[in-house]
Amino acid sequence: MTRAFEQDRTVAPAPAPAPAPTPDPGGPLWVVVPAYQEQARVGATLAALAAQDDRDFTLVVVDNGSTDDTAGVVKRFAAGAPFPVVLLREPQKGVGAAVDTGFRYAIAHGARLLARTDADCLPRPGWVAAARSGLTAGSGMVCGAIRARRDELGPAGRAGFRLLVALAAAFGRLRPAHRDRGYLAPYRMHAGNNMAITAELYQACGGMPRIPSPTDRTFLNRVRRTSPAISHRRDMVVENSLRRLRAYGVLRTASWYLGRGSGPMSPDPR
Structure with a gap:
């Protein structure tokens, strides 16, 4: 079902773009970035997308009710x-609603391949090309690797982040709820800020749950x-x-990644 979208649409092709690559047989690719109160960080994310090796895509940024200059x-x-570039406004709070709005808008406007990152993340230059390659090679969904940003905490913080990700991935594989016979693929931890999916599979699975974060585990299991x-x-x-690690500390961040939520802390630290 295609939803109604409240939108502030800005479409801006480059004044003198480099020749676009031959369109892939998988169809048009769109990148979706949900954003909330990200005026200080989204510029770096946009610059990282502009530096991609493969720039044959349309970008959708979904502003989830920001009151700053996002x-x-x-x-x-x-x-x-x-x-x-398309700018949408999604008044329903929560990353799930913002992502779902962006994906469904893209599908309604011709997208066949979808990729997502977040407005505080930095995709490396080969990110789009790898996502496209995975989907056009036959995958319905492709999950990538997450690394700690190098411009935030120091080496100790980045090491702590690697440990937390490894623990969460191991816990996810062992968790009984992730080993049901109804699953068609084994569980591997999927980060919502680094994934790509075909439009066909996105619609078939029911899409991103329109709830506040965390949504990634529910979506992966769908x-x-x-x-x-x-x-x-x-x-x-x-x-x-790494701002969640900085805001929560190691133990609360571990609890978050193990699926226990944020407790009394904000689920979306700024």
Whole structure:
């Protein structure tokens, strides 16, 4: 079902773009970025997308009710972006609603391949190319690797982040709820800020749950109940913000990644 969208649409092809690559047989690819109160960080994310090796995509930024200048940063970037940029507004709070709105808008406007990252993350230059390659090779969903951003905490913080991700991944594989016979693919931890999926599979599985964060585990299990065609690529890399680790500390962050929520802490630290 296609939803109604409240939108502030800005479409901005580059004044003099480099020749676009031949369109892939998988169809048009769109990148979706949910954003909330990200005026300080979204510019770096947009710059990382503009530096992609493969820039044959349309970008959708979904502003989830920001009261800062997030939308303004996106509009200024769009004026000279090397790909079309669409800015949507999603009033329903929560990353799930923002992502679902962006994906369904993209599908309604012709997207066949979808990729997502977040407005505080830095996709490495080969990210889009790896996502496209995985989907056009036959995967219904492709999950990439997450690394710690190098411009935030120091080496100790980045090491702590690696440990937390490894623990959460191991816990997820052992968790009884993830080993039901109804699943068509084995569980491997999937980060919502680094994933790609075909439009066909997104619609078939029911899409992203329109709830506040965390949504990634629920979404992955929806996909696992629908298709076994899930792959993982080490060359599809996104650098992840460490601000949750800084806001929560190690133990509370571990609790978050193990699926116990944020407790009394904000689920979306700024």
